Structures are given as C-alpha cells and as structure tokens.
Amino acid sequence: MAFKNVLIKKRLKAGSARRDAFRSIGTLAACSFIGFLFYFWNLSEANIITIYVLGILLISSITSNWVFGLASSVMGVLLFNCLYAEPRFTLFVYDPQYSITTLVMLVASLVTNYIMTQFRRQLDREILETRRLDILLETSQHLQQAQNESGIFAVTLTQLHRMFERTAMVFPLADGKLSPPVIKSSEEDSSVFSGDCGLDLAALEQFIRPENAAGNLFMPIPGRGKAALFKVRTNKTIFAVAGIVIDSDKSIAGFEHNLILAVLDEAALSLEKHHLHLFNERIAREAEAEHLRANLLRTISHDLRTPLTSISGNADILLNNEGKIRPGLRRQLYQNIYADSEWLINLVENLLFVTRIENGVMSIHTEPEVLQEIIPEALAGFTKRAKGRSISLEMPDELLMVKIEARLFMQVIVNIVDNAVKYTPDGSEIKIRALQRGARAVVEVADTGYGIKDEDKRKVFEMFYTVNNKSGDSRRGIGLGLPLCRSIMRAHGGAIDIADNVPSGTVVSLALHLEEMCLENEYLGG
Numbered sequence: 001m002a003f004k005n006v007l008i009k010k011r012l013k014a015g016s017a018r019r020d021a022f023r024s025i026g027t028l029a030a031c032s033f034i035g036f037l038f039y040f041w042n043l044s045e046a047n048i049i050t051i052y053v054l055g056i057l058l059i060s061s062i063t064s065n066w067v068f069g070l071a072s073s074v075m076g077v078l079l080f081n082c083l084y085a086e087p088r089f090t091l092f093v094y095d096p097q098y099s100i101t102t103l104v105m106l107v108a109s110l111v112t113n114y115i116m117t118q119f120r121r122q123l124d125r126e127i128l129e130t131r132r133l134d135i136l137l138e139t140s141q142h143l144q145q146a147q148n149e150s151g152i153f154a155v156t157l158t159q160l161h162r163m164f165e166r167t168a169m170v171f172p173l174a175d176g177k178l179s180p181p182v183i184k185s186s187e188e189d190s191s192v193f194s195g196d197c198g199l200d201l202a203a204l205e206q207f208i209r210p211e212n213a214a215g216n217l218f219m220p221i222p223g224r225g226k227a228a229l230f231k232v233r234t235n236k237t238i239f240a241v242a243g244i245v246i247d248s249d250k251s252i253a254g255f256e257h258n259l260i261l262a263v264l265d266e267a268a269l270s271l272e273k274h275h276l277h278l279f280n281e282r283i284a285r286e287a288e289a290e291h292l293r294a295n296l297l298r299t300i301s302h303d304l305r306t307p308l309t310s311i312s313g314n315a316d317i318l319l320n321n322e323g324k325i326r327p328g329l330r331r332q333l334y335q336n337i338y339a340d341s342e343w344l345i346n347l348v349e350n351l352l353f354v355t356r357i358e359n360g361v362m363s364i365h366t367e368p369e370v371l372q373e374i375i376p377e378a379l380a381g382f383t384k385r386a387k388g389r390s391i392s393l394e395m396p397d398e399l400l401m402v403k404i405e406a407r408l409f410m411q412v413i414v415n416i417v418d419n420a421v422k423y424t425p426d427g428s429e430i431k432i433r434a435l436q437r438g439a440r441a442v443v444e445v446a447d448t449g450y451g452i453k454d455e456d457k458r459k460v461f462e463m464f465y466t467v468n469n470k471s472g473d474s475r476r477g478i479g480l481g482l483p484l485c486r487s488i489m490r491a492h493g494g495a496i497d498i499a500d501n502v503p504s505g506t507v508v509s510l511a512l513h514l515e516e517m518c519l520e521n522e523y524l525g526g
Contacts, residue, residue: 015329020063024072026060031055038083048084049105053112060116069113077106130261139263143270150182151276153483155243155274156232157184158265163259164244169227171204171241178204178241181338199227205479207231215261216252221245228252232264239271304347307340346418364405364491368383371400371434371441378410378415379432388426391417402442403516408488412496415481416445416508424449424505438486440511441475447507457498461486485510 005221035048048361056076060069080088139159146152152172159270160168161184164337172179178201199219207217208231228251229243242264246252252260314333372395413432420430424447432443460482482496489496494512501507 008096016064020068023062024059024068027055027059035089036304052080057112060113066117073110073113134161135159136262139266143266146456152270154181159263160244166243169243174241232268233269234272307343311337311340366403366405368401368403369406374406378413389421392431398437400434400510403515404439412485412488415485439515440516443510444507445506446501452506453502
C-alpha cells in the first residue's frame with residue numbers, strides 16, 4: 001500500500017509538471033499573439049516587452065516550480081528577438097540597440113521571476129505556518145476526546161504527522177521502561193521502519209533518565225535520515241518519548257521546534273489528567289468497596305443475631321426439656337428452627353450470588369426453558385413459609401419459552417415472593433401470573449400488602465437499601481434481594497419493574513425475550 005501511494009504521488013507530480021508546462025507554453029503563445037497585434041498596430045516595442053514581462057509574472061504565479069518562470073524568462077526574450085527584432089524570424093539582430101533591449105528584457109524578466117518566486121515561497125510558508133497553528137489549536141480538542149492512553153498517543157502521532165507530513169513515533173513508558181514504539185509512517189519513510197525503528201534503544205533509555213536534562217535528541221536512522229526525539233513530560237513525570245523523522249542535513253529549531261513542544265505539552269497534560277482520573281477512580285472504587293464491606297458486616301451482624309438467637313434458644317429448650325414439652329409446642333419449636341434456618345440459607349445464597357456477579361466470576365449458561373415448569377418448581381418450598389398468606393398461580397395455555405439459567409431465574413422468583421410474604425400482613429393474597437406481551441414473556445408477582453412509596457421505588461434496587469415498612473415476619477431484609485434480581489435479569493437481557501397494585505400492594509414484573517419456538521407455536525395455534 002505504501003509503495004502504491006508513492007507511485008500515486010510521483011504520478012501526481014508528473015501531472016503537475018505537465019500542467020505547468022502547458023500553462024507556460026499557453027501563456028507565452030498568448031503573449032506572442034498580443035505582441036503581433038501590437039506590432040501590426042505599430043505600437044512601440046516597449047509595449048510588446050511589457051506584455052512578455054507580464055506573461056512571465058503570470059507564469060511565475062500559476063506554476064508550482066521556479067524553473068518554469070526561469071525558462072519562460074529565457075523563452076520570452078528569444079521569442080521577442082525572433083518575432084520582432086530585425087531580421088525577423090531569426091535569432092540575429094542588425095541593430096546593436098536590440099541587443100541592449102534584449103538584455104534589459106532578460107534582466108527584467110529574471111528579476112520579475114525572482115521576486116515572484118520569493119513572494120510565493122513566503123506565501124507558502126505563511127500558509128504552512130497557519131495550517132500548523134490550526135492543527136495545534138485542534139490538538140487540545142482531540143486530546144480531550146481521547147478515552148485512554150492509547151487514544152492520547154494516537155492523537156499526538158496524527159497531529160505531528162499532519163503538521164510535518166513526516167513519520168511520527170511514540171515510545172510509551174511503562175514502569176520506567178520504554179515500550180515498543182507506536183508509529184505513523186508517511187509514504188516516503190515507510191521503508192525505514194521495522195521493529196524498534198533501528199534506533200539505539202540504550203541511548204533512548206539514557207535519554208529518559210531523570211538526571212538527563214536534555215530536552216531533545218537527534219539520533220541517526222540506519223539507511224536514511226535521522227529522528228528528532230523529545231520527551232513527553234510534565235514537571236515530575238516522563239510519559240513517553242516522541243519524535244519525527246527528518247533529513248540528515250536538516251534540524252528543527254525556532255517555530256517548528258516550538259510547535260512540537262506545544263503539541264507534546266498538550267499530550268503530557270492530557271496523560272497526567274488521565275492518570276489522575278484513573279487514580280481517583282481507583283480510590284473511589286476502594287472507598288465504595290470499603291463502604292459496602294462495612295455496610296455488609298454491620299447489616300449482617302445485626303440481622304443474623306435474631307434468627308441465630310432464635311435457633312439457639314429453641315434448640316436449647318428442646319435439648320433440656322424435650323420430655324416436658326407438649327407435642328404441639330415441640331412441633332412449633334421445630335418449625336421455628338426450620339423457618340429461621342431457611343431464612344439464613346436464602347440470605348447466604350443471595351450473598352454468594354451478589355459477590356459472584358459483582359466480581360464478574362459468575363458465568364451464565366442459558367438454555368430454552370418453559371416458564372410453566374420453572375415457576376411452580378420455584379414456588380414448591382413456599383407452602384410452609386407462606387404463614388397465612390394466600391399464594392395463587394395463573395398460567396396461560398400457550399407455552400412461554402424463554403432462554404434462561406433455570407437456577408438463577410428460580411432464585412429471582414424466590415426472592416420476590418419472599419419479599420411479598422415478608423412485607424404483607426396475615427391473610428394477604430399473593431398472585432403470580434405469567435403472560436405474553438408482544439415478543440416478551442412477563443411474570444408478575446402482585447400482593448395486597450402495604451405497597452412501596454414512589455421515592456422508594458427508585459431506591460429499592462440499590463445495595464443494602466430497605467423499605468421501612470413493617471415486616472410481616474418481624475424480620476427485615478438486608479437489601480440484597482432486589483439488587484440481585486436486577487443483576488440476574490440484566491444478565492439474561494431482561495428487565496424488572498415495580499408498580500402499584502390497585503387498590504393496595506405492589507406488582508413486581510419480570511420481562512424476558514420469548515424464544516422463536518414459542519412465537520412459532522403461537523402462530524401455528526392461532
């Protein structure tokens with residue numbers, strides 16, 4: 001690709017040279033035509049000379065190389081000598097005055113071409129400097145949009161390459177050592193680089209040492225040119241070594257040197273800001289983790305005390321007074337121990353799920369499952385835990401096929417129904433309903449309990465947040481159930497939502513994408 005680009009550039013240069021040649025010939029031909037008109041109108045030769053001088057001025061303005069202006073100056077003098085000096089249509093002259101006229105015309109043409117060439121060079125230099133300043137002004141904006149260290153280096157390379165149209169390179173520093181370079185090559189320099197660019201890495205390592213106060217370094221590149229290298233640094237930190245390739249006989253100073261330093265200073269500030277942002281994020285994550293750990297320990301230590309005390313007390317009564325306790329009371333104590341142990345098991349399951357999901361170590365293996373089979377299996381253990389609540393299940397006739405991990409989805413059902421039992425009074429009704437809405441299967445758990453305030457609806461999915469409603473079983477949760485449910489539903493590509501159950505209570509909705517099999521069955525049956 002680089003070789004192809006070089007060929008394209010050569011062809012463009014050749015095309016530009018041909019275009020300039022045609023322009024020069026056309027302009028001289030036009031000058032000669034106007035000169036013939038002036039000659040037949042018996043105007044003075046000074047007017048004809050002026051036309052040629054103006055033509056040479058025009059050629060110097062519209063051609064890209066001073067050679068065409070110089071050649072046009074000579075050709076203009078020869079054309080004047082051949083077409084208008086006696087004897088005409090020869091390069092000889094009878095009158096010595098024509099020789100002086102021809103010499104003056106040549107000098108005037110060369111001076112005109114020289115002045116115009118210098119003007120064009122100055123104009124091109126000013127255009128180039130303006131373009132480079134525009135690129136410098138863009139640099140800060142592009143660096144602000146960079147998302148990471150690699151993006152900052154990419155922007156730096158691109159801006160240096162655009163400024164000087166030469167190969168740019170960056171050697172990032174990692175743990176005080178130079179990493180392999182990132183290179184943006186121009187077509188002319190693409191053959192120079194491979195691997196470490198052929199630069200002396202030992203000299204580069206010496207260049208970045210704190211005791212080395214040198215701001216830049218020129219290092220030869222075997223085969224062609226040299227690299228002008230600079231430190232990308234703030235007052236205390238060196239982030240990388242950056243540079244561009246220049247010709248062996250050239251240097252970088254003045255305006256170009258300051259431009260490079262300005263770009264690299266912007267890059268260094270962006271890198272420092274990025275590292276500071278990463279540091280602040282790490283500190284915030286550690287503070288959040290510490291806060292979560294503190295909340296978890298405080299909440300667990302508080303909420304475990306009640307069931308553990310109950311289990312210990314009931315077990316002590318049974319151990320020491322088993323023969324004296326009536327069978328009905330003894331059975332009640334056994335049921336209390338069982339209920340408290342079930343609550344503890346559910347709590348531990350939630351803790352394990354939360355820690356695995358938060359740490360990203362839980363892998364989910366989904367398979368097509370029928371909701372009509374999964375939901376009853378999840379509710380099988382609630383007959384003993386309902387405690388006076390009425391639990392009903394409503395299922396549609398058509399199969400609802402969803403792609404889930406059954407164990408995790410059953411845990412979601414268990415948590416939601418357990419909340420409904422916990423936060424509803426005796427005699428409340430809990431209705432579980434499955435239905436289809438469009439391309440989604442929806443499971444609704446509706447209760448007739450105390451309901452949830454609107455401001456609490458937005459917070460119940462936060463870790464360790466609990467609603468201050470009176471708990472039906474005298475035990476409040478620790479705020480892990482609903483956050484866990486949301487994490488599991490998101491992992492399945494689904495959603496969870498909470499709404500009011502009119503006239504009282506709460507409706508928790510679980511939405512999952514239906515599998516194609518279910519949609520096809522419904523279509524065939526409908």
